[in-house]
Amino acid sequence: MSTTSTPLKDTGVGKKAAGPVEWLDDRIGLAGLVRKNIRKVFPDHWSFLLGEIALWSFVVLLLTGTFLTFWFQPSMAEVPYDGSYDPLRGLEMSQAYASTLNISFDIRGGLLVRQIHHWAAALFMAAIIAHMLRVFFTGAYRKPRELNWLIGIGLFAIGLIEGFAGYSLPDDLLSGTGLRFVDGLIRSIPVVGTYIEFFVFGGEFPGELIIARLYMAHIFLLPGLLLGLIAAHMVLLVYHKHTQWPGPGRTEKNVVGYPMLPVYAAKAGGFFFVVFGFTTLMAATLQINPIWAYGPYNPSEVTAGSQPDWYMGWVEGAVRIMPNWEFTIGPQTISLNVFIPAVLLMGILFTVLAIWPFFESWVTGDKKEHHLLQRPRNAPTRTAFGVAGMTFYGVCWIAGGNDIIALKFNLDIFTITWMARVLVFVGPVIAFIVTRRICISLQRKDNDAILHGYETGIIVRSAEGSYAEAHAPLPPEKAFALTARPRVPELTAPVSEDENGVANPDGRKARLRAWAKRFFYAHDVDKPTRFEVEDAAHHFHDDVYPPHDFPDDFSGVSETGVPKQH
Amino acid sequence: MSSESHDEQPRDAAHPTHDEIVAREGHDVEPAEPIDNPGLPEHLPRPTDVDPKLEKRAERQVAGMFTAAIVLAVGFCVAYFTVPKDAEIFGWFSLNLALGLTLGGALFLIGIGAIQWAKKLMADHEVIEMRHPARSSDEDREAALEAVDAGVDESGFGRRPLIRNSLIGAVAFLGLPAIVMLRDLGPLPGDKPFNTVWRKGMRVVNDVSGEPLSPGDIEVGQLVNAQPSVFFETDSHGHAVFHGTELLQAKAKASVIVVRIRPDDITPRKGQSNWDVDGIMVYSKICTHVGCPISLWEQQTHHLLCPCHQTTYDLADGGKVIFGPGHRPLPQLPLAVDEDGYLIATSDFREPVGPSFPEVHQNRD
Numbered sequence A: 001m002s003t004t005s006t007p008l009k010d011t012g013v014g015k016k017a018a019g020p021v022e023w024l025d026d027r028i029g030l031a032g033l034v035r036k037n038i039r040k041v042f043p044d045h046w047s048f049l050l051g052e053i054a055l056w057s058f059v060v061l062l063l064t065g066t067f068l069t070f071w072f073q074p075s076m077a078e079v080p081y082d083g084s085y086d087p088l089r090g091l092e093m094s095q096a097y098a099s100t101l102n103i104s105f106d107i108r109g110g111l112l113v114r115q116i117h118h119w120a121a122a123l124f125m126a127a128i129i130a131h132m133l134r135v136f137f138t139g140a141y142r143k144p145r146e147l148n149w150l151i152g153i154g155l156f157a158i159g160l161i162e163g164f165a166g167y168s169l170p171d172d173l174l175s176g177t178g179l180r181f182v183d184g185l186i187r188s189i190p191v192v193g194t195y196i197e198f199f200v201f202g203g204e205f206p207g208e209l210i211i212a213r214l215y216m217a218h219i220f221l222l223p224g225l226l227l228g229l230i231a232a233h234m235v236l237l238v239y240h241k242h243t244q245w246p247g248p249g250r251t252e253k254n255v256v257g258y259p260m261l262p263v264y265a266a267k268a269g270g271f272f273f274v275v276f277g278f279t280t281l282m283a284a285t286l287q288i289n290p291i292w293a294y295g296p297y298n299p300s301e302v303t304a305g306s307q308p309d310w311y312m313g314w315v316e317g318a319v320r321i322m323p324n325w326e327f328t329i330g331p332q333t334i335s336l337n338v339f340i341p342a343v344l345l346m347g348i349l350f351t352v353l354a355i356w357p358f359f360e361s362w363v364t365g366d367k368k369e370h371h372l373l374q375r376p377r378n379a380p381t382r383t384a385f386g387v388a389g390m391t392f393y394g395v396c397w398i399a400g401g402n403d404i405i406a407l408k409f410n411l412d413i414f415t416i417t418w419m420a421r422v423l424v425f426v427g428p429v430i431a432f433i434v435t436r437r438i439c440i441s442l443q444r445k446d447n448d449a450i451l452h453g454y455e456t457g458i459i460v461r462s463a464e465g466s467y468a469e470a471h472a473p474l475p476p477e478k479a480f481a482l483t484a485r486p487r488v489p490e491l492t493a494p495v496s497e498d499e500n501g502v503a504n505p506d507g508r509k510a511r512l513r514a515w516a517k518r519f520f521y522a523h524d525v526d527k528p529t530r531f532e533v534e535d536a537a538h539h540f541h542d543d544v545y546p547p548h549d550f551p552d553d554f555s556g557v558s559e560t561g562v563p564k565q566h
Numbered sequence B: 001m002s003s004e005s006h007d008e009q010p011r012d013a014a015h016p017t018h019d020e021i022v023a024r025e026g027h028d029v030e031p032a033e034p035i036d037n038p039g040l041p042e043h044l045p046r047p048t049d050v051d052p053k054l055e056k057r058a059e060r061q062v063a064g065m066f067t068a069a070i071v072l073a074v075g076f077c078v079a080y081f082t083v084p085k086d087a088e089i090f091g092w093f094s095l096n097l098a099l100g101l102t103l104g105g106a107l108f109l110i111g112i113g114a115i116q117w118a119k120k121l122m123a124d125h126e127v128i129e130m131r132h133p134a135r136s137s138d139e140d141r142e143a144a145l146e147a148v149d150a151g152v153d154e155s156g157f158g159r160r161p162l163i164r165n166s167l168i169g170a171v172a173f174l175g176l177p178a179i180v181m182l183r184d185l186g187p188l189p190g191d192k193p194f195n196t197v198w199r200k201g202m203r204v205v206n207d208v209s210g211e212p213l214s215p216g217d218i219e220v221g222q223l224v225n226a227q228p229s230v231f232f233e234t235d236s237h238g239h240a241v242f243h244g245t246e247l248l249q250a251k252a253k254a255s256v257i258v259v260r261i262r263p264d265d266i267t268p269r270k271g272q273s274n275w276d277v278d279g280i281m282v283y284s285k286i287c288t289h290v291g292c293p294i295s296l297w298e299q300q301t302h303h304l305l306c307p308c309h310q311t312t313y314d315l316a317d318g319g320k321v322i323f324g325p326g327h328r329p330l331p332q333l334p335l336a337v338d339e340d341g342y343l344i345a346t347s348d349f350r351e352p353v354g355p356s357f358p359e360v361h362q363n364r365d
């Protein structure tokens, strides 16, 4: 209804800005850039917001972190506290801890910003992981986006370390306990552990340097890396253009959505304020990391139920359920009880994540570009792997709170630990099998809906007096969307020898690959053929309860049972 | 590359038919797609597109949110200067609540307003943009290779292996100074992980009061947190012998617990049978897993449980690990009573305390 507005160059502002803009364009060719990008198309879907949450919470972290640096003092020198928090006044503590108390109690808004910073950090990691799962389960990492997947894994890994470094800075009892954990973890590295420990801490734990070193990493090195990787992530996103869900009008060759200016800019820009506002409201009302309640770090004290930030919880759990294996070979002791769950496991997680896209494309032999996303059900084996991985992670994470569970549910802690030890292996296998079954059933259900329509919820009585539920054909857009997925490839057995009886030189590898491909695809339910669809449509009209019995304006009952209106 | 709103586009160009897609994308995989791509659905106007009243209302809503954000921002400033720092409300800091609610509310409203504007009032035509393959064209590849070749050729990089190899060597060797420079990150461990401040004759004192402990102070089943007396001593100038970081480093190894168990219940480790005083034993407080101070004591079972990862030690059985991820038994401190009747160590720990490390079983006495 809006009338078109005057072109920018004819408005008052436009006339004033013309000079400077021209000056800029003369020098950097602005118009070319703007013309190319300002109406760039971004497809819309709620799951595409997850990455955006990660991006915006990072910006919130930059803003609030900068504010904190104005007062935070990364020093482990011991000083008597003389700030306004009574219970700790007069106590010896590190300057880091004293200055964090100062930020919390004597700088107006300091506590708010500290809490926004910490909530945003928790949200950042949650959004990164949720975003990564979205990308995984929809196959968005396939060619040409494998590099962006790797960058994402890098962001995930660095984010974990960044969060841990920040958590350690205030030098309260909890963060010191966390550092003690890292100390033990470093010591468990075979052969060189003790040396690395002394190099990292600048001497014996805790030493007097670690906070300053972590501070440098936390506010310069790691954010710098994150910033660089995020920039690369965005550049590649723009170059590849966003993936989209299949649907009417959408193909592998186009992208359908809203232009950068105005809709996407308004939505994404607005979303930044929503994320910032949301974390601020959380910081206003929900306490996080009340360091004054823990007291300064003291290596001879610990609080029961001490927990790391949530994103480190799974490592904590793995460490808890690991059997106490430690071996001494000659002069060397190897503490597998710490090394495996703390060091190796994280390495394995990131390695598996990093090679997955390449592994999958090796298995499937699929070297094509993909811009249409897959529904999780349409890649049952991948989805099952993903859920198995999540189950492993989940069991570890839960095990990280075994003492709290024991207390809350009045269970024996040893029983819980043993259950977790078993579940960590059995759980993923069960999850794999169940998930794949569910995916396959869902594929069948989709095919059913394509061929036989969906259940309308209307019971019809036939001339013979029997009752049945009437089916109505899916709207064509919906039916198309359901079929818009790649066909299951033909699975051929590899030839072990050619027709002359000469053994295939790549026999072993080829067989392995064929086996993997079969494992990946064998149970998938393919979509119907064109013939089947046409045949079924034909039958629809000869059915006992033909849908043309419905009134003209009837467009069916939706899948949730709600009658649709035109 | 250009993007047009689909309404202005003739249908067919933007929405190729099924056959065209097959032809263009080389979907040689038979059989054909079961259902043709029906093309982008018709654009339906929103209520705000057709009803000026609704349009006006949406406009007022959005502007209302932005205006409320202004009010909240001003409210933030008022709260900043008026709410006292130590005031509390609902057991929570009033200032934090006031600042957070006003600032958070303002940010939130700006965000919601912008999104609402985009959803209800901005043009909502979907736009189609064509993709291009990620790879560069064959000509570009060709030209790029030629350019690189020309550059390499002009440099003589390929023809002068002596220069090339010595340059590669020189740059690689620069890695050495870079690594060597890190040497002073910390001292070498030496014997430090093997020793604590405990010495023969050093008293075991209460960790809070610093009072020495005599056997009579400790009942059967009791656990007392203790420290070496040196942490409470001052030198001739009246300065604490250990303070600041050094104190923390020393405490991280020397903290102990004192327990008393009925002597009949005790099965000491080999060679440690006379390390207790009437069933009073002193153990390291530092978990051999990753170094948490251990504190949870079950007096009936003589079990000591680490709160961090639940390694459980049996203190009646030489500090043996009976559950959990820790491996080495808890080191015991050999104990005696001095002439004043107070508990003293008869030496340092005889084995390293705290988390294991590669050299932990080497003998450094």
Ligand code: HEM
Residues within 6 Å of the ligand: A058, A061, A062, A064, A065, A066, A068, A069, A072, A100, A103, A114, A117, A118, A121, A124, A159, A162, A163, A165, A166, A167, A168, A169, A170, A218, A219, A223, A226, A288, A289, A291
């Ligand atoms: C991905 C990015 C980041 C994450 C995950 C993160 C996480 C954290 C966490 C969990 C804390 C502990 C807060 C607490 O006391 O409860 C912290 C503290 C801190 N962060 Fe960050 N941070 C990030 C980026 C930054 C940046 C970019 C800066 C500065 C430019 C910064 C500056 C600080 C400072 C000064 C502290 C200590 C002050 C305090 O604890 O109150 N952070 N960070």
Ligand code: FES
Residues within 6 Å of the ligand: B287, B288, B289, B290, B291, B292, B306, B307, B308, B309, B310, B311, B324, B325, B326
């Ligand atoms: S530190 Fe004691 S169990 Fe891990």
